[in-house]
C-alpha cells in the first residue's frame with residue numbers, strides 16, 4: 081500500500097497568494113460576491129470584448145525549491161504583451177478593502193513572473209480588470225514590471241511559503257505512512273462491519289461512488305472512516321469529508337477519529353469539526369469587519385500564529401477551535417474555514433459540500449484536492465438537498481423589510497411590490513408558473529444590489545426583517561439563474577395581499593451530479609437506503625455507483641413484526657380507526673408492560689388517539705410529543721424512557737423522535753406505527769409526482785411510497801438497538817399487507833401473517 085512520498089508541493093497561484101499576501105482585517109463588507117455563474121459570465125463578457133492576438137485562460141507554471149506553482153491567468157494579449165486578471169464585483173469599487181486589491185495584484189504579478197520566465201520576456205504589462213456585474217463597466221488598473229523585479233517578488237512570496245510547505249510535505253509523508261499501518265481499533269469487526277468496510281475500501285480503489293444500506297448496531301461510523309483512511313495513501317487522497325445531517329452524527333465521527341488514532345497520542349492525522357457561523361460567532365451583534373468586530377480586526381496579521389497553534393491540536397472540535405481562536409484573538413468561525421486547508425479529516429454538515437456555494441466543494445475544486453466524501457444518515461439527502469436549492473419569498477416579509485428599510489430604498493421596494501402584486505392578483509389559491517416571472521425577478525435583482533450597497537456602507541448588521549428578506553431574495557435570484565425542469569416556481573395565494581412565491585427544487589440531481597463526479601469516491605450510508613435507484617436517480621449519482629445491503633446483525637427472533645390489516649388509517653377512516661388502535665395498543669401494553677413509542681401521521685391524529693386512549697385506559701402512563709418542542713423539551717421526552725419506566729410515548733412520524741434517538745434494552749420494547757408515512761397529497765406534492773413520473777417513470781413511488789416507508793422503517797428501527805434487545809412492532813394499516821410495501825421492509829424482519837393478529 082506504499083506510495084512514493086510527494087517530492088514537490090503543488091500550490092495554486094491563488095492559494096499561494098492568499099497565504100502570503102493577505103494582511104490586515106477580515107472584511108466581508110464587499111460581499112456577497114457575484115455567484116459562480118455571474119463570475120463566469122462576467123469573464124466571458126470581458127474576454128469577448130478583446131480582439132487581435134488575445135488568448136483567454138493561459139496556463140502557467142513555475143518552480144521554486146520544493147514548490148510547484150500553477151495557475152491560469154485570465155487572458156494574454158500578445159500584441160500588447162499584456163496579462164489581464166479579471167475580477168467581477170458588485171457595488172462601488174472604491175469600497176473594496178485595500179487588502180483585497182493587494183491580493184489581486186500579488187496574483188497578477190506571480191502570473192507576470194511565470195510568463196516572463198517561460199517565454200524569456202524582459203518585461204510585461206499587467207492589468208487588473210474589475211468588471212461590475214450590475215453596470216457591466218470595466219475599471220482597469222495597469223502597471224508594467226520588469227522580469228527581474230517580478231522574479232524577486234515571486235521569490236519573496238515563495239520563500240514565505242516554503243517553510244510551511246515543507247512542514248506540510250513532512251506531515252503528508254508521516255500521515256500516509258501511519259495510515260498504511262493503521263489497524264482496526266477493536267479486537268474484531270462487528271458482524272456486517274467488515275463487509276461495509278471492505279466495500280468502501282474497494283469503492284475507493286475503483287474510484288467510484290457507493291450506496292451502502294447498513295443497519296443500526298454494526299458501527300457504521302468507524303466502519304466507514306477506517307477504510308477511507310486506509311485507502312487514502314494508495315489513492316493519494318488529500319482529504320476525507322465526513323458529512324452528517326445533525327450534530328450527534330458529527331460527534332460520532334469525531335469520537336471515531338479519536339478511537340482510530342488512540343494507539344498513538346502523536347498520530348499524524350489532523351481532524352477538524354466545522355460548525356455553522358451562528359454557532360461559532362462570538363459577537364452575533366456585530367458585523368464581520370474590523371471596524372465592528374475585534375476578532376475581525378487584524379485577523380490576517382494574527383492568523384499565522386493561530387494557524388500554527390491550531391495544528392498542534394490533533395482533533396480540532398468546536399471547543400478546541402474556539403480556545404485556539406480566542407487565545408490568538410481571531411474569529412473562531414473564520415479560523416475554522418482556514419483550517420480546512422490544512423486538515424485531513426473534516427467533519428461537518430452536508431451543506432459544506434453539497435449546497436450552492438459550498439465551501440468544501442469550492443476549495444476542493446480551486447485547489448484540485450482529491451477527496452473522499454462520506455455521508456452519514458444519507459436517507460436525509462434528498463430532502464436536505466432539495467431545501468438547499470429551494471427558496472420561498474413571502475409578500476408579508478417584503479412589506480416588513482420595506483418598513484425597516486431606509487427612505488432611499490422605498491421606491492425600489494415599491495417597484496418589486498407592484499410586480500409581485502400583479503402576480504398575486506390571480507384567483508387560484510395555488511398556481512405553478514410556466515416560467516420565472518421576469519419582471520419581478522429583475523426588480524428583485526435591483527433590490528438585492530441596492531441592499532448590498534447599504535450593507536457595504538453600514539457598520540452594524542441590518543435590521544432583522546430587512547436582513548431576512550435580503551438573504552431570501554438573494555437566494556431566490558441566484559436560484560432563478562439555474563431554473564429548469566428540475567425545479568418548479570409557484571405562487572400560493574392567501575388572504576388579499578398575502579402570497580408566497582417559491583422556487584422548489586424537486587430533482588437535486590441537477591445540482592449534485594457534479595459534486596459526486598468531482599470526488600474520488602463518495603459513500604452514502606444509512607440504515608434505510610432502499611430502493612437504491614430512488615436515491616441514485618434523485619441525487620444524480622454516477623452510473624457506475626455501487627450498492628450494498630449489509631446484513632443486519634440482529635436475528636429475526638429479536639423482533640416480532642405484526643401487520644394489522646383490519647384497520648385503515650386513511651383520512652376518511654380516521655374516526656373508525658381510533659377505538660381499534662387504542663385497544664390494540666392497550667392490549668399489547670397489558671400483555672407486556674414496558675416502554676413503547678406510537679407513531680402517527682399528524683399531531684391532529686395523535687391528539688385524537690391520545691384522547692380516546694387516556695379516557696379508556698387512564699392507568700397507562702402516556703407522554704405526548706407537542707408541537708414545536710425546543711431542544712430541552714425534546715430531551716425531557718426522551719429521558720422519560722428509562723429502564724425502570726413504563727408507558728407509551730406518542731409521536732409524529734418523521735418528526736423529532738422518528739429517527740436519531742437511541743433507546744436500547746428496556747428503554748424501548750415496542751413501537752406502533754399507525755401510518756404509512758405517505759406525504760400528504762396536495763398541490764405541491766402532486767407537482768412533484770408529475771415531475772418524477774416524467775423524469776423517472778415512477779411518480780407515485782418516488783414521491784409518496786418510498787419516502788413514506790423509509791420513515792416507517794426508521795421509526796420502527798428505534799426498537800432493536802443491540803444484539804440483546806427484544807421487541808415488537810405493529811404496522812397498523814391494511815396497506816402494509818401489500819406486496820410492494822412489504823418488499824420495502826428490512827430483509828431480516830419476519831412479518832407475522834396479518835391473519836394472526838387479533839388485537
Ligand code: SF4
Nearest residue numbers: 361362363368373411
Ligand atoms: S466573531 Fe462573529 S462577527 Fe466577529 S468576525 Fe467572527 S463571525 Fe463575524
